Amino acid sequence: MKLTAFVLAAWLGAWGQAQGIDYAKIEILTEKIAPNLYMLSGSGGADPGHQDAAGGRIGVLAGPDGVFMVDAQYAQVTEKVVAAIRKISSEPIRFLVNTHVHVDHTGGDANFVKLGAVLFAREELREEMSRAAGGDPARLPAITYGMGDPVKFRMNGEVVDLIPVRAAHTGGDTMIRFENADVIMIGDFYRNYGYPFIDTNNGGTLRGALEALELTMKASGPNTRLVPGHGTVINRTDIVPYRDMILGVEAKVREMIGDGKSLQEVLAAKVTAPYDAKVPGGLLPAGAGTSADRFVSMVYSQLTGGK
Ligand SMILES: [Zn+2]
Numbered sequence: 001m002k003l004t005a006f007v008l009a010a011w012l013g014a015w016g017q018a019q020g021i022d023y024a025k026i027e028i029l030t031e032k033i034a035p036n037l038y039m040l041s042g043s044g045g046a047d048p049g050h051q052d053a054a055g056g057r058i059g060v061l062a063g064p065d066g067v068f069m070v071d072a073q074y075a076q077v078t079e080k081v082v083a084a085i086r087k088i089s090s091e092p093i094r095f096l097v098n099t100h101v102h103v104d105h106t107g108g109d110a111n112f113v114k115l116g117a118v119l120f121a122r123e124e125l126r127e128e129m130s131r132a133a134g135g136d137p138a139r140l141p142a143i144t145y146g147m148g149d150p151v152k153f154r155m156n157g158e159v160v161d162l163i164p165v166r167a168a169h170t171g172g173d174t175m176i177r178f179e180n181a182d183v184i185m186i187g188d189f190y191r192n193y194g195y196p197f198i199d200t201n202n203g204g205t206l207r208g209a210l211e212a213l214e215l216t217m218k219a220s221g222p223n224t225r226l227v228p229g230h231g232t233v234i235n236r237t238d239i240v241p242y243r244d245m246i247l248g249v250e251a252k253v254r255e256m257i258g259d260g261k262s263l264q265e266v267l268a269a270k271v272t273a274p275y276d277a278k279v280p281g282g283l284l285p286a287g288a289g290t291s292a293d294r295f296v297s298m299v300y301s302q303l304t305g306g307k
Pocket residue numbers: 100102169188
């Protein structure tokens with residue numbers, strides 16, 4: 001039981017330090033996905049934790065009312081992100097909202113606040129961030145909200161909804177819906193590169209992640225584009241096999257726990273094998289082990305009450 005906590009701590013430690021990232025090599029690539037909505041991603045091959053695209057994806061809503069941003073990437077690439085935004089719009093960067101606390105999404109927050117952006121996030125995210133060792137007060141959100149109705153922004157001809165998600169990838173997740181563009185940025189509770197990562201140290205839960213997937217399907221129409229923090233853009237039908245994979249692995253792990261198996265025995269049984277061919281990056285290192293091992297360890301920990 002101690003080993004589970006140890007292994008998770010090792011993974012999270014490796015993640016927290018964001019080791020081995022070649023920031024100088026990261027280029028910021030811009031993709032226009034609606035008339036005034038853009039997605040900015042880091043280039044591949046520079047971030048060992050995210051081989052396909054460095055850091056977390058940024059959203060930029062541009063127009064005469066100023067720039068609205070979703071997430072801020074690593075602090076080390078802020079200048080490149082600003083340069084990419086300036087190619088889209090010369091208006092002030094007014095608002096920034098975080099999908100969740102992880103440094104590949106929030107590292108640049110303080111830099112954008114210094115440039116004049118007002119930072120919005122869940123109250124839980126603010127708590128997670130203020131707990132983090134060496135937390136910079138300038139990174140703490142100025143405006144926070146809880147689990148109530150969505151916070152709405154009306155700007156640049158768009159209606160933007162900040163939809164709070166209960167304890168999923170972390171304890172302070174938000175989905176950001178752009179109503180007219182019919183796009184939802186869903187953060188990291190869904191991912192199609194590597195196995196799911198649920199950060200239980202920051203309040204994430206397996207049950208919450210499954211609920212978040214249901215909420216996403218309910219909030220989406222047939223043409224809604226769902227933009228994860230990492231990986232490719234999907235729509236609601238892509239959620240179904242992902243949810244079923246989580247439920248399948250959970251059922252297998254539960255069965256083995258019922259048979260008295262230890263975490264080591266469950267990991268050795270390679271319970272993700274039926275899914276590995278369909279999960280790109282699933283067997284690549286994610287901190288101290290593969291993302292499959294990290295995922296199975298999390299499921300084991302959640303099903304045994306974190307012991
Ligand atoms: Zn994350």
